[in-house]
Amino acid sequence: MPKRILRGTVVSDKGNKTIVVKVERQFLHPLLKKTIRRSKRYAAHDEQNVHKVGDKVRIIECPPKSKTKTWEVVTSA
Known part of the structure; x- marks a missing residue:
C-alpha cells in the first residue's frame, strides 16, 4: 500500500x-452542494529542527x- x-x-x-502541521481539505457537501473546508493537525518528525511556524x-x-x-x-512544499 x-x-x-x-x-x-x-x-x-x-x-x-517535532512539528505540528495543519492540513486543510475541501470537499463538496453531498446534500447542500456547498464547498466545505475541514482541517486536521498532525504531529510530524523533523530530524534537524529546521522548519519554523508558517512554513x-x-x-x-x-x-x-x-x-x-x-x-x-x-x-518544504
Whole structure:
C-alpha cells in the first residue's frame, strides 16, 4: 500500500524534533452542494529542527516514532 503524502502549514515547532502541521481539505457537501473546508493537525518528525511556524511542508506516513508521531517531514512544499 502506498504511503500517503500530505501538504500543510507548520503551526507549532515547540517540541524537540517535532512539528505540528495543519492540513486543510475541501470537499463538496453531498446534500447542500456547498464547498466545505475541514482541517486536521498532525504531529510530524523533523530530524534537524529546521522548519519554523508558517512554513509550507509535505509530510509522509511512517512507522510510529512516538505515541502521537506517525508522520515525518519529506521536504518544504
